[in-house]
Amino acid sequence: MTRRAEAWRPARGGRAIERVFVLRDFDAAAALIARVAALARARDHHPDLHLTRYRRLRVVLGTREAGRVTRLDRGMAAAVDALARRQRPR
Numbered sequence: 001m002t003r004r005a006e007a008w009r010p011a012r013g014g015r016a017i018e019r020v021f022v023l024r025d026f027d028a029a030a031a032l033i034a035r036v037a038a039l040a041r042a043r044d045h046h047p048d049l050h051l052t053r054y055r056r057l058r059v060v061l062g063t064r065e066a067g068r069v070t071r072l073d074r075g076m077a078a079a080v081d082a083l084a085r086r087q088r089p090r
Contacts, residue, residue: 001009019081036080
């Protein structure tokens with residue numbers, strides 16, 4: 001479970017959306033990255049994942065070919081939110 005999370009917001013001039021998840025520790029952040037990676041492979045839609053400050057994960061979604069946020073991005077965002085909610089608390 002995330003300790004604090006921002007809402008999805010526009011990024012890259014409106015061509016993407018992003019959300020920051022602050023997890024309890026490095027292991028929780030790494031576990032969420034692994035879950036998001038598996039989801040991305042299954043959906044063939046690959047976000048940019050940025051882990052900083054050992055537990056802060058920024059996820060960026062955008063369909064480069066379309067040059068904008070698509071239904072695929074919004075669906076992936078909802079799925080990432082569900083993964084973050086299921087993350088086990090300490």
